[in-house]
Amino acid sequence: MKLTGAQILCETLERLGVHHIFGYPGGAILPVYDALGKSKLHHILVRHEQGATHMADGYARASGGVGVAMATSGPGATNMVTGIATAMLDSSPVVCITGQVGSKFLGSDAFQEVDITGITMPITKHNVVVTKPEDIARTVREAFIIANSGRPGPVLVDITKDAQQASTDFDWDAAAPKLPTKRIRNNHDQEEFDRAVELLNSAKRPVILAGRGIMLSGAMPIFEQFVRTSNIPVAMTLLGIGCFPATDPMNLGMMGMHGEAWVNTAIQEADLLIAVGMRFDDRVTGDLRTYARNARKIHIEVDRAEINKNVKVDAAIIGDAGETLSNLLPHVHERDHSAWLAYIKELKGDSAVRDIQSLPDSGHLYAAHVINDLWKVTKGGAIVVTDVGQHQMWEAQYYHHDRPRSLITSGGLGTMGFALPAAIGAKFARPDAEVWVVVGDGGFQMTMCELATIVQEKINIKIAIINNGYLGMVRQWQEFFYDKRYVATPLVAPDFVTLANSFGIRAERVTTRKEVVPMIESARNSDQAVLLDFRVEQEDSVYPMVPAGASLHEMIRRPNNPLVETASEP
C-alpha cells in the first residue's frame, strides 16, 4: 500500500492508540494537517505552541500515557521549547512532532528554518530528524517507547516537508521499532540491598521520602504495603503528592522549602531516610551540608545518574520503584515506631495553632481559605492543575490529595503559564474527571489565550484565579530578603470577569470568605467552563519557608498572627 509520509504519520499515531493531538499548523507541517483531516485523530487547535506542549504534558500526567504535541518549523518549534523543558524536568512522556523545511534546504537559513533538534538536545530525552517517508513509522514508534520507558521524558521528531509529501510503501511490520541494543547493566547489588535491609530493620527514627517515581512506576499499592509493614511515616515531594493518601495518618505532608515545619524537623532529626523515586532536589534539601546529618540514607531510584548526585547515600538500589519495593518487602520486619510517631505528632500540634485555618474569620479573604474550601467542596476528588508560585504552595498545603495523578504541577522547571493549558490536556485524558485550574494572576496572563481553546473545544474545566495583584512569590522574597523593595512585582491585570465573558466563558468575582463555598458550588453545577476571580489578601506569604541555601530546619515560621489585611477594594 502506497502512502505519503504524512498519511503514514497519522496511521502510525492511530495504531499507537493516540486519540488527541495538541497542535498549531504552519507551512512546513501542512501535508500532515491535510492527512489529519482525513484521519480519526482529534486535533485540538491551541493558541500558542507552548500551550500545545503543556497540554500534551498535562494529558500525559493525568493519564500515565504519552501526550502528543505538533507544530510547524521555525517559530512553531521554538515556541515549544519551554513546554519541552517542563516535561523534561518532571519526567513526563511527551512526543513532539515538528515540521521542517525540505531536506534539500536544510542548513540554508530557509524561511522558518531552525535547527530544532540542536536547540532541544539538552532538554529532550532524545530527538531525531526524519528526511525520508520510509523512516517515519519506525521513528515515531521508537519515540513512543523512549518517551515512556525507564525514566520517562520528552522526545522530539522533526520531519522534513519532502518526507511528509513523498510516497512509499507502508508496511507496519517492516517498520518495527529498532532501538540500539544497549548493555544491560546488572543493577542488582546484593551488598547494597542487604545494607538497605539492615538499615530498615534497625532504624529508630526513619522517614520515607516519596517522589513522583512511585506514580510513574504505578507502585502505589506496594508502596502502601511497605508503609504499613515498616510502620514508617511518609514525607512527600511536591510531585510525589498523591502517591500515598494525604489524609492517611502515616502521611506527614510535603517536605522542603515550603514543607510543613514538622515534616522538615522530622527529616532533620531522622536516623534513616528512605528515598523512593525522588532526586534530592535543592528545593527539598536546603543546604546540603546540614541536610539530615544524623540520618543514614537509602535511595531507591530508576535513574543511575541520580545516585549520589546531590546527597551521598549509604545504600543505593537502582531500579523501578515498584519492583524494588516488592523485593524489599519480604525482608522488612514489622516494627513499632510509636515513640517516634508520637514525637512528630507533637511537633505538628505546635504548628497547627499558627495555621491560618485555625484563625477566626476576619472578613478578609486568604488564598489558604479558598484552596481549603475547594478541597472540602470537591471532597478531594478533583484533578487540580496548578501554576507556579504562592498559590502552588498553598495548594500543596491545603488541598489534600488522596489519589495519584490528581495534582498536576510544574515542579522541576517551575514554569509559569503551565496550569491553564495543562488542565486542558488533563481534561482530554480524563473527560469524566472534575478538573480545576488553580492559578495566580501573573501566570494566568502568560497563557490566558488558551481560554479560546476551551471555548472552541467546548470543554468543561473550572478556573480559580488566586488574584493578589502581585507576582506573589517574588514579592514574598522581596519582602523577606530585599527590604520590601517591590521591584517589578506589582501587577496590573485586566478585569478577568469581563475578559472571560468576552471569550464566552461565565465568570464571577469573589471577595469575601462567605462567598467562596457558594461560588465554587455554583461553578461545579455548570456543565461549562467557569472562571472565578478570587481577590485575596495582597501581601500574604507562604509559611513556613526555608530561605534558598539555608538549612532545612532554619524555617521562617508562620507569625502568631498571620493576618495581613491589605486587600484592595474591589
Next chain:
Amino acid sequence: MQTIVAYVQNKPGVLNRVASLTRRLAINIDSLTVGPTENEEIARMTICAHTDERGALRLEASLEKLVDVLLAENISDRSMLERDLALIKVAADQQNRPHLMELIKVFRGRVVDVAPESLIVEVSGTVDKIDGLLEVLRPFGVLEMARTGRIAMTRGSDLLRPPAVPSSGSKDTAPASS
C-alpha cells in the same frame, strides 16, 4: 583526569550529543577521540575529562542514558594502556640535525619527513612521554604540532566489548487512552 570508554552508534550527531552532555554537566573535556570498530554500526570513544571520581560516575551514568550510547565505562582505576600520537615539526639545520635525531631516538620517535630547515617527528606513547619529548625539542623550535588525544584500553582479560547485536526489534508501548 578521568578516562571513560564509550561505544556509540556510528551515525551523525552522536558526537554532538556526547559533547553537549559534558557541557551541560560543566565537565571540561581534555581529549575526545572517536574511531570505527569492527562493527561498522558502532564507534568507540575515549573521553578524557577534567573531573573527579564522582563527576566521572555521573558522566558515565548520564552518557548511558543517551539512546545512541550503548555502553560507557570509567576505566581510570583499572589496569590499562593509554596512547597518544603526535606529529611534531621541529626547526632543524645541518648542524643540529644529528643531535636532534639522537634525542628523538631516546624517546622512540621516528623521523618521518626531512626538509632543509625542519623535520617531522612521529611519536606515540603516554601523554607524559610525548610531553617529555616536547620539552627537549622546544629549544630547537617547535614549528607545528598535531596530537590525536588519548585512546585507552584495559589490559588482558578485562574486556570491554559492545553489546553483540547492533539493533533488535522492540515492542510498542501504547499510550493509555481515555
